Amino acid sequence: MSEFSRRLPVYLLLDISGSMQGEPIEALKTGISALLTELKSDPQALETAFLSVITFNSAARQITPLTELMLFSEPEIKAGGATALGAALTLLAECIDSEVKKSSPTQKGDWKPLVFILTDGAPTDDWESGVKALRRAGASNIIACAAGAVADTKILKEITPNVVMMNSCGAGDLSRFFTWVSASVKVTSKAFDATPGGLELPPPPQGFIIVP
Secondary structure (H helix, E strand, O other): OOHHHOOEEEEEEEEOOHHHOOHHHHHHHHHHHHHHHHHHOOHHHHHHEEEEEEEEOOOEEEEEEEEEHHHOOOOOOOOOOOOOHHHHHHHHHHHHHHHOOOOOOOOOOOOOOEEEEEEOOOOOOOHHHHHHHHHHOOOOEEEEEEEOOOOOHHHHHHHOOOEEEEOOOOHHHHHHHHHHHHHHHHHHHHHHHHOOOOOOOOOOOOOOEEOO
């Protein structure tokens, strides 16, 4: 494998529980579409970024495996059910183990995965087991977004130190979230060439709060 062909795996963990019904789930679909359009317009991201979508409600499901951007099809998403964030984290760990290419003595593997978690509530399952599985998988570049005041930022801080909070799951905030995800992927795909493995993100959107 050449240096040129190393991939930047990007995983989206999206809450599609019952509280996301209506405007939020439609905004989520629009956001994914806009994200794809933005990333495809950037030559570096188009070359290096591979995208996967994991959704969670009463269960977790990888609805799109790690896929190059030009072959990515927008997934069908419906809201309903509980908030199995722990199952989503465990599934993410399994996907990283099976999909992300590891370095060997003869070739370099993929870059460290870039993970974005979006949730508007609190986990309804064993989230701690999910965190342990994720740590065993070696995932470290994780950004969590709490959508609205009901989202449990304390638990998100147990998953990652990189937590931001937005006011709601309205179309405006979700649009800004996905625009920020796109900018983060673009910046990271370029930064890894200069500082391999480093995490460098643009400032959060206006109105988003960095959770201390």
